[in-house]
Amino acid sequence: MPRPGRVPPTLEAVAAHAGVSRATVSRVVNGTPGVRPELRERVRRSVAALGYVPNSAARSLVTRRTGAVAVVIAEPDTRVFADPFFAQQLRGIGHRLAAEDTQLLLMLLEGRDDYDRIDRYLSGGHVDGALMFSLHADDPLPAMAAASGLPTVFGGRPGWAAAAGEPGPLYVDTDNRDGARQAVRHLLAGGRRRIAVITGPLDQTSAADRLDGYLEALGLAEPEPALLARGDFTAAGGERAMAELLARSPGPDAVFAGNDLMASGALRTLRARGLRVPEDVAVVGYDDLEPAAWSDPPLTTVRQDVRHMGELMAELLLRRLGLAEGPLAPVVTPARLVVRAST
Amino acid sequence: MPRPGRVPPTLEAVAAHAGVSRATVSRVVNGTPGVRPELRERVRRSVAALGYVPNSAARSLVTRRTGAVAVVIAEPDTRVFADPFFAQQLRGIGHRLAAEDTQLLLMLLEGRDDYDRIDRYLSGGHVDGALMFSLHADDPLPAMAAASGLPTVFGGRPGWAAAAGEPGPLYVDTDNRDGARQAVRHLLAGGRRRIAVITGPLDQTSAADRLDGYLEALGLAEPEPALLARGDFTAAGGERAMAELLARSPGPDAVFAGNDLMASGALRTLRARGLRVPEDVAVVGYDDLEPAAWSDPPLTTVRQDVRHMGELMAELLLRRLGLAEGPLAPVVTPARLVVRAST
Incomplete structure (x- = not known):
């Protein structure tokens, strides 16, 4: 004032x-x-x-530097604090930025009203660059970043194509399609024949790519409606989606969940119904964050090195800012199936 | 560059x-x-x-405004993301700041090296004020805030006194001493006679004040060594502290833990040893965050309205910045015992 x-x-x-x-x-x-x-x-x-x-x-x-980088997560704080995915990403990002004496500023988005305010701060010369993740298809953040001219790296492949002649967006992702293929092939190899899928929000490329990998492994062009339930990457969503799948007939003999949190919710529903895992229904998750190994039974899942992905996001941004050396191109890290007792 | x-x-x-x-x-x-x-x-x-x-x-x-306020938490990200206390505080802070169109910037401290960098950002004119919490006794943050001249509000009563003639620090706290007294009196009223305490880090005023309240309720000047174990506000710390207490003879018939996370760790240790709660050992926590009601058995605890405390911190800072009306003085909210099945 x-x-x-x-x-x-x-x-x-x-x-x-x-x-x-x-x-x-x-x-x-x-x-x-x-x-x-x-x-x-x-x-x-x-x-x-x-x-x-x-x-x-x-x-x-x-x-021409403020010494700070904004990390914008397009999810409500309830999600950010409940999913170890974000803590791991932030740990990786913070660690890499600290090595170049650069401060991480975390900005959460509670609702649509917050976008204007964040836009103003990002355009106001208070940060050198931005890392953005968990974007949905209609998210205004990428356009804001482009309009402000702020160097930006995305977590997860953005869902839009670059205009002709323009450089595409910089991002770090894991090979979601291949990870999903590995999960479903593992279930097929175990003799499962009615393999259901619990998806994340399909306006996020990670969720859409994992569904595509599921379909590819099964040789399908479209999902069988009885075997698909939509979740939202939360444990409660996985619980509900599993209940939906069990209400259909015949029920699934296996479930591929789009992340570990939804898989843990599915395990809870199966336990509550008295169904045995893996005997009655096999379950595979995605992420391989700590809760996967602790769940009962321990979860077969697709491992992505989330902390390392955070480090890579920070590394790409530091290169973009001229503070680190290396190629300026998107990075896609491999996914790897980890087999535990749930399959 | x-x-x-x-x-x-x-x-x-x-x-x-x-x-x-x-x-x-x-x-x-x-x-x-x-x-x-x-x-x-x-x-x-x-x-x-x-x-x-x-x-x-x-x-x-x-x-003269940047439209942003820094929230600095003097804890490693492992703590911040594992303890719902922080998520609730941040939700309250973010909600109140958003109502005045002010952006929350979260800055975590991983290690001592981070202080200089945060100091530079805070002194650099990029924020209008700061909220700082989880301070330990030797924390350099308050001195940094004072030197920068940045309006600052603390979460939890700071452990230092204001110099003569200077205004004291602005803070929001709960009546930790009274909350602890209520917890211990409840255990005494239930006939417990060997009431142990698991403390938080005693260089934090919240932990020290809760220990003082425990001693007051028991009419003691000093804790009985066999009945005291130090924790660190984490579940793992509570687990270890409970094991220490059980290794002593005679063992406790009740435990007051300095927060819910440590109480949940204590419950795990008691269950692993085949001890019944509350029959063999009664347990009381502090915070009343979500996990307290979900624990097995549900936890008797001292309720502090953490989200509201976050709102009050933001409110005090907004007053200090001239963006809200009201008295500029520390606020101490009441604590209230919530009795459930663990006692």
Whole structure:
């Protein structure tokens, strides 16, 4: 808020108050290393005493960097905090950014109203770049990122094609289609014949690609309606979807769930109905995050190295910002089936 | 990074490219409402085409606001994502800030190396204020906040006193001492005589205050060594602490754990040893977050309205920033015992 009648103190005023040079104040304010701790502390006290608001543009005009990267997750906080997928991604991202002394700023989207505000912050020169994940098909984030000119890397293959002559978006993904194929072939090899699928939200490419891989492995062009139930990547959604599948006749003898959380929900429904896993129904998940190995029975699943994918996202963005060396191209990591007791 | 030989495009260049006035570009870039969507989009395209980097200070010189507030949690991401306490706090904070069109930026601290970087971002004029929680006694964050002059509100009573003549820190807390007293009195009223305590990290005031309340209710000046075990607010820590307590003789007939996660760990240890809850050992937690009601048996605990506390933190900061009306003083919310089957 503008404070009427108050002239904001200048860098020079801080320098005079602290009894140091203007350059020293500038170095402290800009976080440039090499200022002695005592001087740094003296400048800090003067900054506080005068109520000086350091001018972020003063620094960015010199360095063109803010030293921070926004991570925007297009999911409500309930999802972000309940799914270890996000914690692992963030750990990987934070770790790689920290190695280049770059700060991670996490921004969550609760609702559509939040987009405008996030747009303003991202366009406001407060961050050097953005990492965005969990995008849905109609998500305005990619257009916002493009309009702001902010270097951006996506988690998961974006669902749109680049215009002719323009470079495509940078992203990190796992080979979702191949992972799903491996899961379903494993179930077929185990003699399963009525293999159902619980999908994630099909406006996300990860969910759509896993469904495609399921269909490919079964040699189908379209899913058999009785064997498909839509979930939402949550455990509660998996629970509901499994109940739907069991209500149909004949029921499935196996289920491929689009992620581990939905698989754990499916296990709960099967247990509540007195069905044995894998004897009556075999279950495969996707992700191989910690809960998979702890579930009862431990879950056969498709492993993607989520933390490493986070590191790769940060790495691509650092390359884009000229802070790391390497090719500027999307990265797709391999998926690998991990067989445990649920199949 | 400076791009040698490239002159950064100006606001004027963007205005000329878009065929609009300088003021319109400024309004779009600064997120001022009232620009027609078509104009807004046209300016965006020019911004992207020219690679214009909006100057955050240009806006902050006018409004003195960035529209964002940092939330700094002095805990590793493993803790933040595993404890629903943080998700609830953040939900409350985000909800209250969103009502004033202010963006929440979450910054996690993985290690000591991160402090300098966070300090630089907080001092760099990129945020209007900060909310800090989960501070430990030797935490450098409060001094950083003071030195930067950034308006700051703390979650939990800070462990230091204000210097004479200075205003004390603004914070939101629950009445930890009273909550602990209620828990222990309830156990005494149930006929328990060897009431053990599992504490959180005692360099956090919440953990220390809960221990004080436990001692007060028992009329003790110091804990009985056989009945005290230190935990770390995690489920694994509660599991270990309970095992320690059971290794002593005579064992406890009740346990007051400093939070629900540690209580759930204690329940696991008791179950693994074949001890019945509450027949052999009664258990009380603290927080009353979702897992308390789902545990087996459901947990007697001390309820604090964590989401509301998050809203109050945001409210205090908004008042401090002149964006909301009301007294500028610490807020301590009441604690209330919730009795379930574990006692």
